[in-house]
Amino acid sequence: MQPFFDFLGSYWWLVFPIGGMMAGAGNAWERRSRLRHRRRLEVIKAKGELKAAHSQVPAAGAVAAGQTADEDIVRAQSQKERMARVLAAHDAVIKKWLEYELDVAKVIAYPAMSDGRQPLTAAFLRAKKVADNLRPESDTAKLTPELFAEYRDAVTDCEVAFDVAERDARRLKDASFTPVERKRLDTAQQLLAVAIDQAATPAERQLAYKRVRQELDGLISLSDDAIDALEKRVAHEIASPQRESSHPPASPPPPTT
Incomplete structure (x- = not known):
């Protein structure tokens, strides 16, 4: 142990630069942690707002024995309206995304939105793929409540992912x-x-x-x-x-x- 203490006695001044480097690394790690935490909060908040805006799927179960033909028609219309709303939301987010894909002026102004290497943009593209794969052919498609709920949630996830990616891209602009x-x-x-x-x-x-x-x-x-x-x-x-x-x-x- 004596050689070690002799080394410390001769090079005690190294404590200051090494300490500064360690403090800088700690501060950088803390900043990255705060950024990840803020993004998680943005995702949670946006997802909650969108889910609250969307209609709820009715509970699965057999039709009551005394249900009339008029009630069947009303129920079918209600299902069609819910499907139409989700399809419209899906179309809307695709339209907003295509504006960044096809408008070169927007590509130049917000390059992160067309860069699949950006984590948030990549997350949106994954969410979009899931929603696209679950999308029915029309608002008259017959889906079980479970399948409809899966598609609706996928569209919600796609909307949230786009919103977060867009905000981040507008914040970054050309900073990278x-x-x-x-x-x-x-x-x-x-x-x-x-x-x-x-x-x-x-x-x-x-x-x-x-x-x-x-x-x-x-x-x-x-x-x-x-x-x-x-x-x-x-x-x-x-x-x-x-x-x-x-x-x-x-x-x-x-x-x-």
């Missing part, structure tokens, strides 16, 4: 990029405005579109659907004034006799 990369994103956003601007010439729009793709290369991976949507929009802006000027002049009316 370096200053140089953020400058490229800003440039791409400005060029995108030119590419879809009717006031710009066709050559300016085509050049701006190509430069948008170049600036985003290696930073953001655009989906094929997003590229198709952007190309169609740029082509439409270019074709529109051309179509207006390409109509041949009307032939003069034949002389009257």
Whole structure:
């Protein structure tokens, strides 16, 4: 033990930098723990709000022996209405997600929403897959109360996951990029405005579109659907004034006799 104490006596000053490093690591771990806890609370809160808004599934069981035909019709209509509401909620969350997938301006502004490597975005994509797999063909589909409840809960989970991922993406914005990369994103956003601007010439729009793709290369991976949507929009802006000027002049009316 004596050599150990001799070492401590000679290098006692190491206590200060090592202590600082340990304190920094402890603070970082505490910050990550608080962030995870806050996200869990957001999920729990959002899920509770959505479940409270959704209608409850009626208890399973046999139809009462004295139930009339009118009651059967009312019950069927009520089931159809509940199914229609859940399907509408499912469609709504898909529509909001597609806005981030297809709108390149939103992809640039909130890149985390189209990045499957982001934990919250990945969680939404998993929840969406579950809800999509459970989705019935129409609001008239015959589901048992258990299957309906499973689908309804899957849609609720999908809504919650999207809401949490969206809030996180809007908070992060481009914070995960370096200053140089953020400058490229800003440039791409400005060029995108030119590419879809009717006031710009066709050559300016085509050049701006190509430069948008170049600036985003290696930073953001655009989906094929997003590229198709952007190309169609740029082509439409270019074709529109051309179509207006390409109509041949009307032939003069034949002389009257």
